Amino acid sequence: MKITVLAGGVGGARFALGLRDAARELHGDADIRIVTNVGDDVWLAGVKVCPDLDSLLYALAGVGDTERGWGRAGESERVAAELTAYGVGWPWFTLGDLDLGTHLARTAMLRDGATLTEATARLAARWPVGATLLPVTDDEVPTHVVTDEGVLHFEEWWVRTRAQLPAHRFVQHGVERSRIAPAARTAIADADVILLAPSNPVVSIGTIIGIPGVRDALETATAPVVGVAPIIGGRAVRGMAEACLAAIGVEADAAAIAAHYGARSAGGLLDGWLLAEEDAASLATVEALGIRAAVRPLWLTPGAPAAQVARDALQLAASIAG
Numbered sequence: 001m002k003i004t005v006l007a008g009g010v011g012g013a014r015f016a017l018g019l020r021d022a023a024r025e026l027h028g029d030a031d032i033r034i035v036t037n038v039g040d041d042v043w044l045a046g047v048k049v050c051p052d053l054d055s056l057l058y059a060l061a062g063v064g065d066t067e068r069g070w071g072r073a074g075e076s077e078r079v080a081a082e083l084t085a086y087g088v089g090w091p092w093f094t095l096g097d098l099d100l101g102t103h104l105a106r107t108a109m110l111r112d113g114a115t116l117t118e119a120t121a122r123l124a125a126r127w128p129v130g131a132t133l134l135p136v137t138d139d140e141v142p143t144h145v146v147t148d149e150g151v152l153h154f155e156e157w158w159v160r161t162r163a164q165l166p167a168h169r170f171v172q173h174g175v176e177r178s179r180i181a182p183a184a185r186t187a188i189a190d191a192d193v194i195l196l197a198p199s200n201p202v203v204s205i206g207t208i209i210g211i212p213g214v215r216d217a218l219e220t221a222t223a224p225v226v227g228v229a230p231i232i233g234g235r236a237v238r239g240m241a242e243a244c245l246a247a248i249g250v251e252a253d254a255a256a257i258a259a260h261y262g263a264r265s266a267g268g269l270l271d272g273w274l275l276a277e278e279d280a281a282s283l284a285t286v287e288a289l290g291i292r293a294a295v296r297p298l299w300l301t302p303g304a305p306a307a308q309v310a311r312d313a314l315q316l317a318a319s320i321a322g
Helices: 010-027 051-061 078-085 097-111 116-123 156-160 182-189 205-210 213-220 241-247 254-261 276-285 304-321
Strands: 003-006 031-036 042-044 047-049 130-133 144-145 150-153 169-172 193-196 225-228 272-276 292-296
Touching: 003 010, 003 205, 010 031, 010 051, 010 156, 010 304, 031 051, 031 182, 042 241, 047 097, 051 097, 051 116, 051 130, 051 292, 078 304, 097 116, 097 254, 116 130, 116 182, 130 150, 144 254, 150 156, 156 182, 169 193, 169 241, 193 304, 225 304, 254 272, 254 276, 272 276, 272 304
Parallel strands: 003 031, 003 193, 031 130, 193 225, 225 272, 272 292
Antiparallel strands: 042 047, 144 150, 144 169
């Protein structure tokens, strides 16, 4: 069983943990491939930082900081303090010492000629993560945010301003020259099931889909595509997705996001969509779009609940596939 997931950071990591448990239970030897957003990536203090890839890596490796939701557990920040003392980097974007080890290793691999896909595989080989992490592209496509105060890197807008500065639009620099990474394309093409994690529809899933070649790969894939709503009762499950959705004129509503993605039968992305129990009234609205919908509990708390969400997504995909 080949399961491919399109995912962003923290929400994607929680879903991936549940999927790994559910897939082992349902399919035993399932091959899980996670095609990951790289629009948040940034070069900082001379090192390549990949927030979404690292959130997934640390969560699956069991070394992530579950309280903060990002970074490594048991961190220290001595190096970050020294960088701040030298006036280097962003003082509001703290890199822990263990986390810096990852960034330094990745940077060394890239400088030696490895692609981001190759470097990610080498980093993940350190732990039994139970999945293959695949950056959607090996090219650099940093997301910038256009605001009244100028153009900010996405991480500055997200972390320093806490998304409180209204965004007019999001721009992935260099996206027109980028291409889907070969391994990511294969993961979509030969999948038995394709899942859209409950990640930010704009700057995570949206960035992935915006890479040239991804939409074509999804359109021609034979596997059913099932998404999990990242909005429950009009609120984001995690993070500040409402601010991102407002910038593109999409309501923070599970049915509105399903309509934004669209039905594959009408040139969109989705065959199926999982709605939270709090949004059960939208079931008919989603199905009227040509998308098979199901209502289930969607809160991604650790352990069994996250696994149940993944199990429900796989079961919806199975029913669509027949």
